[in-house]
Structure formats: structure tokens, C-alpha cells
Amino acid sequence: MQRSNTYIILFSVALTIVLGGLLSLASVGLKPAQQKQVELDTKKKILGAVMDISGYEDPNKILSLYDERVESVVVDINGDEVTTDEKGNPVVAEKVNIQKNYRFDASERLYPVFKFKNDPSSDQIDAYIFPMFGAGLWDWISGYVALENDLNTVKGVAFDHKQETPGLGARITSEEVKSRFVGKEIYEGSELVSVSMVKGEGNSDLTDHQVDGMSGATLTGKGLNDMLENYLGYYQSYINKVKSGNGKVALN
């Protein structure tokens, strides 16, 4: 049946309004739940870098655990604290999007730091967690690296990726690969050397700065190494600042 142009245009407009309205309603209605999920996901990753949270199923428990144990601060490339953005709005470490910041020059990015306490009531910081971002083989990879309070020994790591190959590069998210980083050191004397993944799997005689590689995923490993080296470098001024201030705390 041939219909007039007016009918077609009116039909299209009506359809667009109905469907558009439906989508806006859904978007507005689901936004709080979605934001909570994203927040939960970030906090899970941060906590996951320093402790085993597989026992915590209830989202609210994870959030309250996070509130108790984690303090956060945002610093710039010089290690100075940043509290407001250029528009004067307060900067919240959990809301800083590492991926968006990655597009800027390294000197202009914001660098959140998460400080983890074993005992919620004390002032003692037991681990520093640094978020990072980089390129894997196919797309981005990201990570949270936790250092002990000597700011040298790796306490734990958590990695994420967009589309590394399952069974190969995607293994960076597995417990087995992550546990290889624990106990490794990022400094040789006072020089930052980072931790790097070597080529091939099943290597022996690894130094304190090397971890065993993933067979078949050397390029993902390389991306991982670059990410670690770059970001530990960016955080270095902050690390040095904390270290020079830390002496006093340790004496007390």
C-alpha cells in the first residue's frame, strides 16, 4: 500500500519521539544503579590488589570495607596533591578516569593514589595502590599495583584488559599470573627499575625485578612492562615525597 509522504514523515516523527522517550526514561531510571555498579567495580579492583575479597559477596559489605580501610589522594606528576580541577570543582580519586587521563600528556594527567590500612583505627598506611593504564596487544590494559609501605616491594596487583586473547594475553587477570608479582621489588638501590615480565614461561633464576612470562603472549607482556615502567615513573616524585616524610612516622 502506497502512503502519502506526509503520513510517512508523521509516522517517523512519532516513532522517534516514542522510542527516544523510552530510552531517556530507561537511562535516567537506571543511572543510580549503574553508577553504583561502576563504583563497586572500581573499589573491588582497588581492594583486590591488596587483599582477597572473594569471600565478600554482598556489595554493601565491600563498600563499607572500602570506606574503612582506604584513603585516597590525587597527585600530579610532581607528586603534589591536587584538590580541585581547573573549574574549581573538587577532585575525587575514585572518580578520576584513568583512561580519559591517558589521552593527555603525562605531565598534565591526574594520578590517584589509594592508601590501604590493615587496621582501620590506626594512622599506619600498610599499602599504596597505584592505578595505571596502557596498551596491550589488541586494545587497552589497565591495572592497580599495590606496594608495601616501604614503597618498594610489590604487595599485589590487579590487571584488567579489553580484549586480550582468552587463554593467552587475557591470563594477566588470572590469580596465577598476578601472584607472580608479589614480593618483587621496583627499586635497585635508589634507582627505579620497575618489574618486568620476561619472555617465555617456566624460567628459573629470575631476579627480584623479573617475573615469569606467559607463553604465547609475549606482546601482552611487553605492554604490561611498558605500563608498569611508565606509571611507576610518573608516580616516582610522589613516592620520593612519601619516603622522605615516612622517616618521621617510622621513628614515632
Next chain:
Amino acid sequence: MSTETAEVKEEVKKSSEALFSKRRKRIVSDPLNEDNPITVQVLGICSALAITIKMEPTLVMSIAVIAVIVFSNLIISLIRGLIPGRVRIIVQLAIIATLVTLVSEVLKAYYFDMYKVLGAFVGLIITNCIVMGRLEAFAMANKPYDSILDGLGSGFGYAWIILVVAFFRELFGSGSIMNFKVFEAIGWESFPTNGLMVDSIGAFMVLGILIWVQRSRTGYVEH
């Protein structure tokens, strides 16, 4: 007089066709086997390859596709008399896209871990040829209830095939079923997982074998 009563009878029969008449049962059962969208019509292959590495995401994807097919079939069928023929494809697309976006938003709000795994692929249901194929071939010309049945048939026809593919890929590729390590559970700790199975190539192979088995049973030949 006798002819008159016969006519009346037929009319009554027509308006109250059984809820699950033979014809309607065929609408649902055909796509499950003889007219399966994946193995016979070879539609929707891309998502069948992409999301069948593990069973859990496959299950979520199946539910999403079934929901989208059924509801888009229903909506299109309800407004089929109003849709101008010249813009029907774009109308179908707009409705599918809206439904897919809704599914994706709901996943993001309540099932975030799955959303991260499926993210891009849920969006790609829009381009799943099965959905548009059903709208164009069936819902545009049939009543709402029949269209729902047709959607269910095609949806489940898609679902069971990708679930079977995922079952074999997860079993041989990761040594597990629904993330439960079967081989470790039966004491075979050193089960050699097959890297080919976690790759798309594995899906092609499993799917190929499935198509072969199915066609040799139904005797379907491509002309």
C-alpha cells in the same frame, strides 16, 4: 442449508484456533531443528563465534537475543498495519536498536560483570540477521500471537545451538562447565586444555560439525 452451516462452522473454527494448534506448534518447532537460523539458514554466525567461549556469557546472550526477538516481533506485528512500506526497514531497525539498548542498560545496572564480558556483543544484536530476518519475513505479515511464537522458536533455535557450541568450547578449552572445573573434580588435574577451542577457530569447527550432524539427520541439502 447444509452449506450455510458448514460455512458458519468454518468461521467459528477460524476465530478460535487452538492456543497450541498444529500450525502454531510448527511455528515454534521448525526453527529449533529443520529451519534452524544458525545451522540451516546460517544467520547470526558472528555472535555465535564471539560469545561462546564460556557457557555463562552465552546463556546471558541467549536470553538477551530471545527477549529482543520476541518483543520486536510482537511490536512490529502490532503496528504492522501502520508501518509505511517504504520506510519499514528503518522502522524495524529503530525498534530493534531501542530494545537492544534497553537490554544493555539493564545488564549494566544489575549484572555488571556480565556487561563487561558481553558489552560490545549485546550492542551487536542489532546487526544479528536473525532478528531482522524474522521481522521482515514473519512479523510484518502475521498476527501478534503467532509472531511471539515465531520469535520464541527462532530465539530458542539460536540459543540451543550456541549453548551446545559453548559447552564443547568451555569443556575442551577451559576444562570447565559453567566455570565448574569438571576435570579437576573427577581427579584429572593435568587435563590438557586446548587453546584452539578458546579461539574463534574452535567455534567454527564445533559449529561445522554440528551443521554436518544435523543436516545428515534431517536430510537437508542446499540447492
